[in-house]
Amino acid sequence: MGPRRSGLNRRALLAGGAAAPFAIAGRPAAAADVDAVVIGAGAAGIAAAHALRAAGRRAIVLEARGRVGGRAFTDTSLGPAFDAGASFIHWAERNPWVAIAREVGIATTAESRGGGFQLFADGRPMAEPDRRRRRDAFRRIERRLEAADLDARDLSIAELIGDLGPELAPVAASGLLLSIGEEAGRISARDYRRLWSGDDLVVPSGYGDLVARSAAGLDIRLAEPVEAIRWDGPGVAVTTPSGTLRAGACIVTVPVGVLKAGTIRFVPELPAATRDALSGLHMGALTKIALKLEGDRFGIAPGTSLLEAAAPERLLNLLMFPGGKDLVIGFCGGDYARGLCEAGAAEARAHLVDLLASMVGSEIRKAVKQVSFPAWWTDPHARGAYSVCDPGHETARDALARPIGGRLFIAGEATAGGGAMTVGGATLAGRAAAAALLARKA
């Protein structure tokens, strides 16, 4: 985030908002400035604002960062672009982003499997019996998840697979670190089973870039971190360092981690049902670490995944030269990712380079030129990768989505039901919140 500027200068408008007739700062107490305020310009906020605009309502989006897109972000800081957050259009059969990409004129394509997987244990090729054990563990967790009887009560995934034994259970659970970004003991099996599946597509020019482009035409104020929302009057009053904006209603799309951290003060506080819902959700910690490499490619085909899997709790996938780019993208999740985020970019880089050197040879050290570390877990505007439902709290997503006092609407990937944890889900949740706002009695 850049340095603070004065109220009017802070108004970084995207196309369409340039003629906005009022300043946020210094506005005297008055009737609503605008029909609705949308907080957060990620996929959910963008979708909500488009839906309100299409219905003829005036909405302003307040975004804390100096850019739009939130956890969908195409990073170009290393030269070649890579998606630091979301990269797959999941369950493409029903994902709204397939149509949005078409409308914006951006190509989507099936994921190229590239050079396949190579498994390592402590930097050395994994022995065949261990590879077999892994395959077997994954088959068994899939079967267990499909067959488990969750009618009586919810279980954690760890409980569900506990009887695979102390050797196989951690291996079976480790795959979830790279999909859910969380340890199996902290994932609700009922919620997990509810998640939609389907085909994946990718956006070669960047999913984050596509999400950012889709915001064209909206009135978005960047670098406007919301600090407080008053909702005890007939409408809402939303305060940023620039001042206070009054509106008939507010759609809040900040991540669950941000809501739980108390970054935004609600006056009065959120109702008990909403606070209960929040207490049943937390943020997982999938993380990517990107290295820029120059020169030799060490005979590795573009798109090859080198998977370090000696210790299941420290599973790390290194995607080599994706799309032929001079990049290596490391992925990891759970407490391991949290530790790396807290350690910072220099340590994360050193860790990855050591691992690569043991896998490929120490020559690779010289090829590594730069790091970019989108450390979502320690990012104050994300506080994690995406929402995870605690065991026994599988109703939390729906409860969080319930309108509050007819003027506060919480939306985002966390409220997306089976679409949770995804960009497509966030978009559907943003549209649903706008529809609820439009349907309310004035």
Ligand SMILES: Cc1cc2nc3c(=O)[nH]c(=O)nc-3n(C[C@H](O)[C@H](O)[C@H](O)COP(=O)(O)OP(=O)(O)OC[C@H]3O[C@@H](n4cnc5c(N)ncnc54)[C@H](O)[C@@H]3O)c2cc1C
């Ligand atoms: C590493 C990683 C990989 C992922 N991979 C995929 C994938 O392949 N496919 C997929 O579909 N999804 C993936 N996701 C998840 C996906 O990115 C999110 O589910 C989705 O982008 C969430 O959108 P949202 O609008 O709910 O939230 P966000 O995108 O987080 O938007 C919320 C916005 O609120 C802003 N904000 C926060 N605090 C304030 C404040 N106080 N005032 C104003 N604004 C504020 C934030 O800056 C942000 O822009 C991934 C996420 C990560 C981190």
